[in-house]
Amino acid sequence: MEECGALLATERYGSGESWQYVVKDGALERRRDGREAESRGNSFVGVFKSVFLPQGYPDSVSGDYLQYQFWDTVQAFSSSLSGTLATQASLRGVGVGNQEATVAAATVTWLLRDGTSMLGRIVFAWLKGNKLDSEAKKWRLFADILNDIAMFVEILAPFFPAWFTLIVCTSGIFKSVVGVAGGATRAALTVHQARRDNMADISAKDGSQETLVNLAGLLVSLILIPLVTDNPGLTISLFFLFTALHLFANYKAVRSVVMETLNEARLAIVLRHFLRDGYVPTPLETNREEPVFLEFRKTLPIKLGVRLQEVVQSPEQFRLALMRKDAPFLIGITNGCVQVCLSAHAHTRDEIRAMCQAIWLSDRLSPSGRHQDFWEMVHKSYILIDTEFDRFHKGVEAAGWDVTRTLLDWDEWRLEWKPKIR
Template sequence: MMIIFRTNLDCDAKRWRLFADIINDMAIFLEIMAPNFPMVFTFILCTSGVLKSIVGVSGGATRAALTQHQARRNNMADVSAKDGSQETLVNLAALLCSLLLVPIVTGRHMLIWTLYIVFTCLHLFANFTAVKGVIMETLNQARLHILLQEYFSTGIVLPPNVVNRREPVLWSTRRKLKIHLGVSLVKMSAQSFNMEAVIDILKVKKYVLWFDRKDSINISLSVTSDFMDQLRSCYHAELLNYMAEGKTVMLPKNIYYGSDASYQEILTGEEGSCSFVEDTFSQFIQDLHSHGWQTDVCLLGSDEWRTNIHPHTDTLHTKNL
């Protein structure tokens, strides 16, 4: 089960929160349906139990992430206490309602399914509205993608409330090129890359990008890389994705190249994208901070592979953190 979730529960807390609600409603659906299929009654109930266990993992973990986000004064205990009290009150109200509804719906299957459909639709709509209303100032892959799509086209950094409204909570981020962060260099060595050049790049930039397939950008990180290096590498990968989509990159404000012709020449090829990143990334970070974004916490969903360069022999050692 943890293989399914990997490291995305913190990064995509809103999406996994809604996922837990959907799976929980599916489990209830199976429990209502089970008496109609006596031959597979046990199998259906076991399936429902498995779904509820997934709900327990994803729901509990994302609740902790959202509680941490809501604890604006480092008061997680107070926020957790209020959340627990609210849940207790809701469960009490649900118990009172069930005492009234059970005698009414007993033996009336059409009424049971009608109420289930109505309440499920209300439940999912309410939770969808709730997660869309959460404004997070930290950067994950989805929010960074939305930010940079606007930044590369207009040179403007969107505020957190605008980006959070656009963030998808029903599906993952869709790009032309998939971005994999924290990939082992073993994959690169299997593709006959110049590893001496890779060592030189990692010494300076602390990350290296390469195309694994036509639709994938892999990012390998140095063991000395920090959150800002991860953000810079994703900035670079998003630029390559933006250019691969055939879109025109707008020159950010406060950056001057003399003429549009020289600017377009800089953006051609891999070296051009590296120059663009070096010239614009610092300004992008300043714009992020001025619009209320936080970069001290990185939720870009990096895998655990890091590359260590031996100081005397310049050999690479890839390890899993």
């Protein structure tokens, strides 16, 4: 006969729950943490987690998931309230409540706004789509700032009836950019957060969280609308209050993200610390330093994966660029940019190495200079990278960076050259 209370087995649900199976009075009993049963409060928490958090949380997501989602929820709630104020202003602008307004005029205005939004979405995706992976934080924050500008423009539009259509079309273009940048960068962040190839689950639960927040915003909006109707001063005051909260929450959200993959900004920070201080900062330390606002470059821009003709313009320049015939890339400078041409046989390690060399050159060359000694600088950069890169790469791996892939903004041109140039 089994001994009463004998432990038969234990089981865990990730790191969130631990249960024991024991024999009691001849029957199999399941206990949680040594207690007889769950409380109602714990049961409610469990249901809430299963509805709004990914399966296996917190083990199935990145360590920054909860902090990011908290601030993302705050920004979504404040944006929902700001959107209500903007929508009310737009409806008033197209003639809702005005007996002299016609349905046809309102319809034309709405169609023009939608049409310009569609064009804006296509053009922005064409011009900047390739930047949204490598600079997800910057474009995420940019999208939210632009969204606030678009809503403010909509609130002001009714005060300028002669320009109303032009203003709402402009706002529509802004919102189309917001839609592309916000959606694409959210997808990039989901890839970062997913630790068990569970991107679909994370996206679905993010949608549930957003729906809950919008529902809460809707309930608060029902209280706000009677207060702000025919009260422009209160409308604008509340809008600025919600906008300030929205921008602060967005800044905190992108600051909380800790990417372990290297893009240009993070690699530049890591390389500069290594060359200056002799150590490689961790992803957490580097992400704290990474800029999250779009900025004007103070160093020479870098273009990766370009055509050969953008690197060299003569056979002599080609020989100079190929001063290291075993290097899987060529570096040149034209049109005020450091240009990198990548070999067709290059690997991720080679991409990181080429980018390190390009960053070193960019930091030491003035954007407005003529750079007659550029090839001498390239030669120095090869010597430096040959000496330090192996130690640097090992330090990057040891610090916790993912070196199996990168978020460097490479174009698709690849080059093959003969091993010996006559």
